[in-house]
Amino acid sequence: MLRTALRNVLAHKARLIMTALAVLLGVAFVSGTLVFAETTANAFRDASAQSLKGVAVSVRADQATSMDPAAPDTAGGEGGASGTALDAALAQKIRQLPGVASVRPTVHGQATLAGKDGRPVNADTNGQNLATNYLPGQHGKGGQDGKDSGHGKDSHYPLKEGRGPAAAGELALDAKTAAKAGYRIGDTVRLATDGPALTKKLVGIVSTDDPQVTAGATLTLFDTRTAQQLFHHPGQFDEIAVAASPGTDEYALTDRVQALLPKEGVRATSGAELAAEQSAQIAENTGYLAKTLLVFAGIALFVGVFLIANTFTMLIAQRSREIALLRAVGASRRQVVRSVLIEAALLGLVSSVGGFALGLGIAAAMGPLLNTTGAALPDGPLVITPAAPLSSLAVGVLVTVLAAWLPSRKAAKIAPVAALSSIDQAPPARTLRVRNVLGALLTGAGVLVMLYVSTLRTSKESNLMTAMFGAALTLGGVIVLAPLLSRPLITLAGKVTTRFFGVGGKLARQNALRNPRRTAATASALMIGLALITGLTVGAHSAQHAMAKEATQGLTADYKVNYSTARGLDADAPGKIARVPGVAAAAPLTTAQFDTRGQYAVITGTDPKAFGKAAQLDFRAGSLNDIGPGKIAVSDEFAKRAGLQIGATLDAKMGDGMDTGAAQKEHTTGRKGTAQQKKLTVVGIYAKTRTLDEALGTLTDVLPHSVTKQLDNVLVKAEPGRTAGLDRKIRAALGDSPLLKVRSQEQLIKDNNESVTTVLSMMYGLLGMAVVIAILGVVNTLAMSVFERTREIGMLRAIGLDRSGIRQMVRLESVVISLFGAVLGIGTGIFLAWSAGGLTTTSMQEYETVLPWERLGTFLVLALMIGVLAAIWPARRAARLNMLRSIQST
Structure with a gap:
């Protein structure tokens, strides 16, 4: 049986090319990901080792202190490194310790x-x-x-x-x-x-x-x-790197350095400990990246399973006489199964070797490709650990063998006499009924889960996992139901092909319906890729629509001015902008957090008069003019949550240079916050908008309590007809910093769209491998179908169908299968995107499902093109078959 398996692989190598390519591409994705992840991790480790070269001890500010703007300032700074004792005097003291060769203070x-x-x-x-x-x-x-x-x-x-x-x-x-x-x-x-x-x-x-x-x-x-x-400030450093003298124990040196340091705020870490910390962080980061990429590799391999299973199902159907003869001369069912699985293992092994080699090229290209999106991943030579080739070979062989297992069992169950008398037997009706019931149950369960997901309004991890589970159930159910769905959908498509293409269209429909399982398996591979791509596209388009509304909601300003870093604008920026010719108003905005009645909220400070020209609020009670010192307006949502009405007096606890209230500050850092009590009166209630947070007050009330003591941004309203070139004048007035952003409403929308488009393009690229494998599946099915129907094609030629008619028949069959997969995929993707859309409501309140009709139409056109292109080689081969030899074939 081993010799039989080897001969079968060699005898049918032409028919296994597409299957081998599918396995090769899937394994290439896996091996490329594994090698890329290890290469990236190694490059980061090299960078870490380079930065720590010769460092026995590193003296740095404690993370809690360096991140705490309210930390005590021991050197005249405002927190961070400037609020620690990392200064020249400390560097000199460390230098004089025994065992210290040198120190390198850095900023x-x-x-x-x-x-x-x-x-x-x-x-x-x-x-x-x-x-x-x-x-x-x-x-x-x-x-x-x-x-x-x-x-x-x-x-x-x-x-x-x-x-x-x-x-x-x-x-x-x-x-x-x-x-x-x-x-x-x-x-x-x-x-x-x-x-x-x-x-x-x-x-x-x-x-x-x-x-x-x-x-x-x-x-x-x-x-x-x-x-x-x-x-920072003069005399302050971020780090003091200490080099040890030869023979000095770095742990003992670390203890000596630590003894010099203040009890709080500064920490000495040995070079070995620092290297271990950085190595763990590198492993975590690269591990997350590898897992993400492997998910898409898994999708590509899963799509490949359909191609592999289809191939072996068709090969076994074509070799049923041969299998019957083997059974007749004494081969057991187990031996038949083993023979088919050996063929699959050999195919998987050879394809996996080629896939691993191709994966090295993918690994080399991944870094530069990701760097084009701003990732800035380090360069380095490819690192190939034993795990990469072994895992790749194991995955390739295992996937191929598992995909061939069901076809092998079906082959072993065929009775010898039945196999000798029939080449292709229809599956028992009971089997089809069981499959249809199972598909209906899976689909129904998936739909119910996704309908439940549609009621959720937060994107917490448990909700995301529920959505993924529901999506998997839905996709699995549609795949199982695909043979049942193929008959009505392909019949409908067949009416169109028959009307416009006559006999060729009718034959294409009948060929596609001849074996619904085969057609469904081929279409399902394309369906999975298109369902995921459609879901991502609809979600991204809906997010862009929501972000566009939120970015400009309530704004009448012509420009928004801010820095691209966390630093804010200076308090005098609105005055400088207001003096620019053509500027009608410049409204400053800054934020601070406050705690009132047990509710944390964010209050925005502004100049109410200027803000009234740059934005519009829908006041339910009171007005913008009522806002003044100690007088605030709140959103209707916050008013309801905190039980506030017009005239309510609040004892608000506002963070003074803090990012949270005092209680939360003490809880998260162990330090006492410096929150200040302030009496505020509610004089207005407005409809909640993304332009503002929960409350709106004056700049003088809010600015002293903001984290940075600076402005977040400035809204600029231009005089009528004076917007041309105004952005350049505003830049010049503020010093034309490279960090300065002066953006119109159109530019705000464009920036938001570009960020989403970048992520979507990456997803398209990662799912592209699955689509390529699906295309190979269509080519493979058609090519093997031509092998299987050689005699039929010869008969068609004999009764008058010319070569062009044969080519047209095969092309239309390919188009029908591709469009069937596309309709299933697009429909399923739209449903999944709609049902999961509610998870974004917390971060995007204006989110609603908006269908990108142009892109969906493009997907259908691409499916049509896939069908035409996939049929080129099978159609050409079918048209070239010799009429008499085809009729004589068995």
């Missing part, structure tokens, strides 16, 4: 450059515009007390041109950034670190092997004093 921040063309480099990115201090001196450790020596080089950043920055008006860039921005030594560089624009002279270009920079991040270097002024 870290973000700096966004404007290129020579005026456009920001790496705009709207997070963590991709790196900035730090350049430490010249012997081996990059000159200035042991944190002061620059004013000469020498920094071995961390080898110079390629010029020299290191040594004065406030100087900076250095990495070579890649300088080339990207178009700068040369001596050029004046415009940049921003956290708001207003700065200009500095480029005095040096450095090289670095930091993987983040090689992946696309920018690197800007300042002298230490300048870096401290830009990112």
Whole structure:
């Protein structure tokens, strides 16, 4: 039986090509993901090792302290690193400890450059515009007390041109950034670190092997004093890296360093512990990425199962006489099953080897592709661990064998006499009834779960899991019911093909209905891909529609002004904007959190007079003019939740420079908050809108209690007919910072749409493999159907159907199958998107299902094209069959 299996694989290798390709592509996705994940993790570990090279002890601010704006300031700062004792004096004390070879005090921040063309480099990115201090001196450790020596080089950043920055008006860039921005030594560089624009002279270009920079991040270097002024306060550092003398135990050194530090706010960590922490974080991050990609790889493999099962079902049907002879000469049912599974295992093994090889190419391409979306993943050589090839081979062989298991059992159950007398037997009616009942139960259960999901209004994890379970049930039920659904839908499509294409259309319909299971399996593969793509498309389009409404809801302003970072605008920004010719009003907005009657809420502070020109609120009671010092308006939703009416007096607890109320602050950080009690009177109630939060007050009441003590944004209303070029004038009035955003309502909508489109494009790409495999399934089914119907095609030729008629028949059959899968997929995808849409209501209150008719029509057209393209080779082969030889075939 082993020899028989080997001969069958070799004898039918042409018919197994599409199946092999499906397995190969699925395995390539899996192996590519595994290799890419390990490669990325290794690159991050290398970056971590590079940054920790020679570091025995790292002294940093405690995370709780560094994230707490209300933390005690021991050095004149406002919290963060500036609120700790990480200063030059501490660096000097550490340097004098026994076992310390050197210390390297560093400052870290973000700096966004404007290129020579005026456009920001790496705009709207997070963590991709790196900035730090350049430490010249012997081996990059000159200035042991944190002061620059004013000469020498920094071995961390080898110079390629010029020299290191040594004065406030100087900076250095990495070579890649300088080339990207178009700068040369001596050029004046415009940049921003956290708001207003700065200009500095480029005095040096450095090289670095930091993987983040090689992946696309920018690197800007300042002298230490300048870096401290830009990112913290003079004399303050983010980290003091300590190098140990030869033979010094780093754990003992860590204890000695810790003994020098204050009891709170600063922590010494050994290099080994820091490396372990970073390694764990890297493993968690890359593991999440790998799991996400493997989900899509699993979808591709699942689609491939239909192709594999179809192939072996058709092969077994065509070889039923051969199987009958084997049974007649003594082969047992178990041996027949084993023979088919051996064929599947051989096919899976060969395809998996090819898939793993292709996966290496996919792994190499994944990083650059993701970096185009702003991921900034580090570069590095491919890392192939034993787990990657072994897992890939195991997955490929296992999937192929499992997909072939049911066809093999059916083959073993065929009685020898029945097999010798018939090539293709219809499945028993009882089997079809059981399948239909099971499909109805699965579909009904899935629909009920999804209807329940449609009533949910939060996207918490349990709701998401319920939605995924319901979607899986629904898709599974539709797949099982597909043979039953194929008859009415294909009959309907057949009427169209018959009317327009005559005999060819009628034959195509009959061929598609001849074996509903085969047709359903082929269409289901396409259906799964299109259902997921349609669901994502409808959800994304509905989200874009909601975001467009929310971004401009209630706004009459022509522009919204803010920074692209967390930093806010200075309090004098509205005045500067208001003085720009053509500006009618500039309404400042800032927010703070407050606690009243046990309800946490966000209050927005503004200038009511200017805000009335830039926005419109639907007041249910009171008016915007009633708002003043100590007088606020609240949304109708918050009024109902907190039991508020016009005239109600609130004892509000407002956070002074905090991001939460005092009680919550103490709970989350263990520190006492500095919330202040303030009496507020409700003078207005307005319909809730996304433009505002729960309450609206004056800027003077809210600004002192905001987190940043700065403005979140400014709404600008232009004078009639004066909008042309006004955005450039506003930029100029505020210093034309690369971080500054001056956006019209159309630009706000466009930015929101682009963010959704980027994610959707990635999803399309990840699901593309499943669609490609589904297309191969259509080609495979048609090609094997031509093999199976060789005699029939010969007879059709003999009674007068010409070659073009044969080609038309095969093409129309392919189109009918593809459209059947498309209709099922699009319909199922729309239902899933509608039912899951409610989960976004918390974050997008204006969300409602909006069908993108143009895209849905495009999907149908693409399905039509898939049908035509998939039929090219099978139709050509069918038309070329020799008439007499076809009639004589068995």
